[in-house]
Amino acid sequence: MRWFAVLALSLLSLHAASTNAEERYVEVVVADPFIELHTGPGRGYPVFHVADRGASIEILKRRTDWFKVRTEDRREGWVHRSQMVRTLQPTGEQTEFDDGSREAFTEHRWEAGVLAGDFGGASVISLYGAYSFNPSLSVEMGASHVLGEFSNSYLATAGVTHVFVPEWRASPFFTLGTGVIHTDPKATLGEAEDRTDQVGYVGGGVRVYITRRFMFRAEYRSYVLFTSRNENEEIDEWKGGFAFFF
């Protein structure tokens, strides 16, 4: 009996939570003569319904530039962003969506991306993340997988980056840092052992704002490997890829 009561109570609370969740949807008012509801989140899906000016619609979810909405007569369909930005919030303000912009690109705090390229004749795949203290100065951490014909390496780096003119759409930057490289010669060669060396690097590149929260990034780095042998090794790296900021 007690079990039943607990079950009933938890079911009730679940139900309450779900009805609460249902009430949480954002509502906007159509300000254009009408907005079009598509059957799917894509430009090709047919329009099957329209909501007239003054109608209130609930925003259920969003996928890329398409918003799934529910009209007052409980019809659900997908509306494009270009029509959603011309609706009004209940306060009468124009609806705005936080999708990133050139200004946000200049001012952003966090950034992460994927790059690929050439590391002294080998292929390299890199992931990186950065935190900006101000529009010009940021700290970066990166991890790379270097895939060569004779050996493979893992490279972990940390450094600082200075962006010269952060407000430009294509802004050059300077970078400096250090890290560790672990090299694993290929077994088919059957000679050298694994080795781990410290590295230092200096480089430069350019980042270009594309749209929304995305940017293109290309960079060159000159690495010095502080080996235990007599001579330090120098390696040039060229890579490019995409990053997003938030």
Place this chain on the structure above:
Amino acid sequence: MERRVRVLLLVFALLAGCASRGPEDISIPQSEQEAAQIIEPEVQRREVKPPKIDKENWEIGGYAGIMSIEDFGTNPVYGLRAAYHIAEDLFVEAAVGRTEAGLSSIEELANVRVTQNRDLTYYNISFGYNFLPGEIFLGKNYALNSQLYVIGGVGATRFAEEDNFTVNFGAGVRVLATDSIAVHFDVRDHIFATDLLADNQATNNLEAHLGFTFFF
């Protein structure tokens, strides 16, 4: 003389008048009033924030299928994938997968093993482009949204205890069972060079798989 005194008195009176009025009488009370009027509405003004909307741009899931390793036969493959949809047409996908190598004909004929570790694992990061979006009709009442996509990218394949830089490309179809659940059928070619049977030989490794993903 009398005139001079009068003028002087007048000047003094004027100066005194100006001095006594000037700042206290006119400007300060007015500026206080103005300040009160300016500040009052600012207190009541609300910050308008962009509405919080549930974004479903991430897609994660798993897949299973078959993969042919060049010279090493065809075996089951399974993996995990995560994709981020940048725009209606464009997405980025990261995947990891695993399969096992069979015996190559040389190994079978000569009864040798080129490697003891028969596992093949790969990871890749790819760009996908959705094209030919459409609907699949199930009878009269149901329509499922679908998209074809082409995809390609770079990654690494670990085979015979060696990592090899790998380029992959292929095509697939995504059918949305509901708004948040999708079924994928995907065909992919993984190209990498290996020294296993011949010097720096480029190999094509074809994969076909069926997967489920969830949007969130």
